[in-house]
Amino acid sequence: MTSLSELTLPDHTQLPDSDGKFVKNLxxxxxxILLTDSITPVLQQLHPDGNYCIGQDAGIYWxxxxxxxKGAEAPDWFYVPNVPPTLNGKxxxxxxxxxxxxxPLIVIEFVSGDGSEERDKxxxxxxxxxKFWVYEQAIRVPYYAIYEVEKARVEVYHLVDNTYQLMTPNEREHYLIKPMGVELGIWQGVYQNAELPWLRWWDAQxxxxxxxxxxxxxxxxxxxxIVEKLRHLSSEQLQSLGIDPEMLD
Known part of the structure; x- marks a missing residue:
């Protein structure tokens, strides 16, 4: 009989990194990218040692x-604190x-269908x-966000006493992710030449x-x-400030 000490469990290099499915929409x-790009300065402050991991449509084996x-869930976006993004240089x-x-501290799912998959208990x-049961009871993710672009809404669940509780948004219609010191909500605007209700981060203010x-x-x-203001100054005023007037041309 094989003991636990003799059992070798597979690591990330031995497990499939794709289930062969296409991304469901453009x-x-x-x-x-929008979520990762905008939160990076915050995470760099939280983790000056660089020990944090962001996954985008990547598998979490549980x-x-x-x-x-079949033993993995692949959130559209997730963040794990205090874990490096690389292992053995890869x-x-x-x-x-x-x-x-x-x-992970938070996982985010982008709804492409009717949302039943993301809410499946x-x-x-x-x-x-x-998926809902896995995040709540198996992986035990503290925050779970479900983003529905067609409805321009997001709902966020917080794990309290081993059970997901639907959070109530604040006066800005944002959800506070307290350990990160940020809020999550919907922003209507243009990103990568597309006018859509995008999911975005705000600071606590x-x-x-x-x-x-x-x-x-x-x-x-x-x-x-600044340049426009300087152009209204005379050459003598600019020179007194140590600025070459020709630099403003």
Whole structure:
């Protein structure tokens, strides 16, 4: 009889990193990039050592099955604190719970159908475990967000006493993800040339967290305003400030 000490469990290099399914719509990829790009400065502050992991449509293995991929859920977006994104110098192919023992802090699902898959509470005794049950009872993810672009809404569940409780949004219609110090909500606007209700982050004061491109544009507009003000000064005034008037041309 094989003992637990002799049993070798597969790691991320030995497990499938795809279930062969297509991404269900064209918004999913840019939506994931938007979430990751805008939250990165916050996560870098929370983890100056770089020990955090973001998954985008990547598998979370929570049980051993045959075939292996049936033992995984692949959230559209998830974040795991205090776990590095690489192992032995290589990016993770998947996230394997029995190798890390650290659950994601938040998982986000983008609804493509009617939302029944994302809200499926089927238990193992009833059949194939539903996605909602897996996140709540098996992986035990503290925050679970379900984003429905067609309805321009998001609902967020918080794990309280081992049970998901539907959170109530604040006065801004955002949901506070307290351990991250940010809020999650819907933003109507243009991203990657598409006018849609996008899922986005805000800080705890209600300020929208910008992408790198948006931050760069804010800086360009600031510089433009400064240059316009300087152009109203005389050459003598500019020189007194140590500014060469020709630099403003």
């Amino acid at each position: 918004q999913e990829h840019p939506q994931s 049980r051993l099955t045959d075939p292996p991929e 990016m993770r192919r998947s996230y394997v719970l029995w190798k890390e023992y650290v659950a 089927t238990t193992p005794s009833q059949g194939e475990p539903g 209600g300020n929208l967290l910008l992408t790198g491109e948006e931050r760069a544009e804010v800086e360009r507009q600031k510089r433009k305003k």
